[in-house]
Amino acid sequence: MSAVLDSAAAARHSLRFRKARDRVIEAGLLGAALVAVVTTVAIVITLVRESMPFFAHVSLVDFLTDSLWTPLFAEPHYGILPLVAGTLVTTLVALALAIPCGTIIAIYLSEFAPFRVREIVKPFLELLGAVPTVVYGYFALLVVTPLLQKLIPGLPGFNMLSAGLVIGIMIIPFIASVGEDAMRAVPNYMREGSYAMGATRFQTATRVVVPGALSGLAAAYILGISRAVGETMVVAVAAGLQPTLTWDPTESAATITAFIVQVSLGDLPHDSIGYQSIFAAGLVLMLMTLVFNIGGFFLTRRFREAY
Amino acid sequence: MNAIAPDASVLALRAGVSRRKLFDQIFVLVGMLILLAALMTLVLLFLDLVRDGLPRFTFDFLTSFPSRNAQRAGILSAWVGTSLIMLVTACVAMPVGVAAAVYLEEYAPKNWVTAIIEINVTNLAGVPSIIYGLLALGLFVYQLGLGQSIAAAGLTLALLILPIVIVATREAVRAVPRSIREAAYALGATRWEVTAHHVLPYSMGGVLTGMIIGLSRAIGETAPLITIGALSFIAFLPESPLKGEFPYVSFSWLSESFTAMPIQMFNWVSRPDPEFQVNAAAAGAILLAMTLLMNGVAIYVRYRYRKKINW
Numbered sequence: 001m002s003a004v005l006d007s008a009a010a011a012r013h014s015l016r017f018r019k020a021r022d023r024v025i026e027a028g029l030l031g032a033a034l035v036a037v038v039t040t041v042a043i044v045i046t047l048v049r050e051s052m053p054f055f056a057h058v059s060l061v062d063f064l065t066d067s068l069w070t071p072l073f074a075e076p077h078y079g080i081l082p083l084v085a086g087t088l089v090t091t092l093v094a095l096a097l098a099i100p101c102g103t104i105i106a107i108y109l110s111e112f113a114p115f116r117v118r119e120i121v122k123p124f125l126e127l128l129g130a131v132p133t134v135v136y137g138y139f140a141l142l143v144v145t146p147l148l149q150k151l152i153p154g155l156p157g158f159n160m161l162s163a164g165l166v167i168g169i170m171i172i173p174f175i176a177s178v179g180e181d182a183m184r185a186v187p188n189y190m191r192e193g194s195y196a197m198g199a200t201r202f203q204t205a206t207r208v209v210v211p212g213a214l215s216g217l218a219a220a221y222i223l224g225i226s227r228a229v230g231e232t233m234v235v236a237v238a239a240g241l242q243p244t245l246t247w248d249p250t251e252s253a254a255t256i257t258a259f260i261v262q263v264s265l266g267d268l269p270h271d272s273i274g275y276q277s278i279f280a281a282g283l284v285l286m287l288m289t290l291v292f293n294i295g296g297f298f299l300t301r302r303f304r305e306a307y
Numbered sequence: 308m309n310a311i312a313p314d315a316s317v318l319a320l321r322a323g324v325s326r327r328k329l330f331d332q333i334f335v336l337v338g339m340l341i342l343l344a345a346l347m348t349l350v351l352l353f354l355d356l357v358r359d360g361l362p363r364f365t366f367d368f369l370t371s372f373p374s375r376n377a378q379r380a381g382i383l384s385a386w387v388g389t390s391l392i393m394l395v396t397a398c399v400a401m402p403v404g405v406a407a408a409v410y411l412e413e414y415a416p417k418n419w420v421t422a423i424i425e426i427n428v429t430n431l432a433g434v435p436s437i438i439y440g441l442l443a444l445g446l447f448v449y450q451l452g453l454g455q456s457i458a459a460a461g462l463t464l465a466l467l468i469l470p471i472v473i474v475a476t477r478e479a480v481r482a483v484p485r486s487i488r489e490a491a492y493a494l495g496a497t498r499w500e501v502t503a504h505h506v507l508p509y510s511m512g513g514v515l516t517g518m519i520i521g522l523s524r525a526i527g528e529t530a531p532l533i534t535i536g537a538l539s540f541i542a543f544l545p546e547s548p549l550k551g552e553f554p555y556v557s558f559s560w561l562s563e564s565f566t567a568m569p570i571q572m573f574n575w576v577s578r579p580d581p582e583f584q585v586n587a588a589a590a591g592a593i594l595l596a597m598t599l600l601m602n603g604v605a606i607y608v609r610y611r612y613r614k615k616i617n618w
Contacts, residue, residue, distance in 0.1 A: 032406030036427040046445035108338025132527025230435020232530035282441040
């Protein structure tokens with residue numbers, strides 16, 4: 001016994017050593033967790049600081065009201081509206097496809113599908129959401145657009161419709177998966193109550209389960225909107241790179257993200273207005289996702305049901 | 308006595324019931340069709356890439372540099388670049404992500420610091436990937452002077468997948484029952500000993516799953532790498548990380564310029580020449596196969612560990 005106590009190994013494992021080691025490790029773990037906070041702060045600081053010179057050069061009024069965005073032309077215009085319009089149009093097209101399809105899949109999986117089907121299908125849906133976005137871009141440009149051109153004669157090779165539809169396909173799995181989780185969280189006694197009143201499955205699903213899961217469904221939609229607004233490669237490949245102020249999805253137009261990609265592809269000097277303009281565009285994109293997320297936060301709180 | 312003929316109101320009721328039951332069946336049909344359509348898209352996508360890229364599925368495609376000539380162009384510098392970037396990403400995201408998750412689950416007191424960390428992890432998961440690219444361009448490339456390098460690219464993607472790793476690790480750690488921790492504490496283990504000897508080993512399956520899914524997301528990310536300044540035409544390889552002589556490893560590859568699989572594919576797909584779109588399809592098929600394979604492995608690992616565990 002005393003031999004063990006004397007040995008160096010025992011000293012190393014003395015209580016005091018172990019407790020000191022614990023404190024050091026705890027500080028290290030806290031440091032790792034703080035990386036998340038540091039990242040957020042760094043994103044905000046970087047976007048604001050790098051776009052400062054841009055806003056010193058361009059007035060905020062011009063930025064928000066000018067209907068032309070041509071920062072790299074000889075006669076530059078700096079109106080963000082065309083890019084915002086492009087982003088909103090592709091997002092709306094995506095949502096028009098993804099919200100109905102995602103919701104129906106979620107209801108089907110949660111309320112109708114047998115257990116086995118659900119367990120098999122869910123991993124495959126996840127795979128659909130894991131496809132690299134540049135591959136979806138290829139799909140939009142070389143598969144979906146030619147198909148659409150048969151339906152809509154005169155559709156240009158680059159158009160927001162096909163990009164939006166493909167983004168829609170991309171976000172269906174997110175909406176379906178988060179929505180299904182929300183519906184499964186609705187307690188079974190609510191369904192049983194509904195069945196006891198003589199309701200069919202469809203009535204129970206649409207009048208009891210969906211209203212009960214509305215807060216989770218809203219969260220799923222917000223997640224989908226964030227994805228669609230920030231989606232880059234699909235629009236950069238398939239929607240065109242020409243900033244155009246239009247609300248017509250069959251036209252070609254650039255989004256905020258596509259513009260950032262287009263500028264990044266060229267080699268711009270660090271202090272040029274083109275370099276600064278992508279940070280200004282990024283700031284707008286960040287604010288847009290922030291608005292949707294804050295809106296979503298209040299929406300989910302408004303519809304929250306406590307069981 | 309004769310059976311009483313059902314009166315009109317009962318008939319109406321029955322008709323209503325069967326009409327509503329019809330809705331049930333119609334909905335099941337619609338749901339299954341949409342679900343099938345979504346899944347068929349995945350199959351269609353893959354088959355289309357394979358069909359279009361078929362002429363390029365040769366060994367030369369893997370061992371050639373990009374070229375002006377579509378038939379001779381290959382993805383050598385792209386897949387080497389992707390592998391090295393993934394190495395950096397994994398080496399950064401795994402320790403930081405797991406440590407952050409362990410802190411939040413095992414150590415964090417209930418106070419405002421913890422609340423802020425939690426909010427930030429949730430928020431970061433929703434930040435568009437191109438914003439990470441801008442962060443990296445402003446911070447890593449210019450402020451920290453890393454340049455348009457493999458290190459900058461790896462760090463960017465590590466930040467991008469950090470929330471995925473953290474969320475997956477937290478779930479795995481949370482699934483370890485309290486009784487295990489209490490037993491270890493009762494034997495005099497400190498908090499770190501409980502974590503390192505028991506909680507982490509038991510949650511390894513979930514941690515690995517999260518890591519693989521995170522990397523499969525990083526492997527296909529294009530936008531942030533373009534923002535940092537990935538080149539699409541690289542006709543040389545970075546210096547090998549392994550050396551024949553002492554000290555056997557070299558880190559000079561970290562500061563070299565890079566390209567990656569999705570960048571190469573984007574470059575090819577945006578060229579008007581249809582010959583290059585064949586290359587794009589082939590690169591896309593390989594990229595997609597890698598992503599699907601990684602996700603498949605993750606699903607399998609999760610399944611295996613779930614089956615092995617019975618507390």
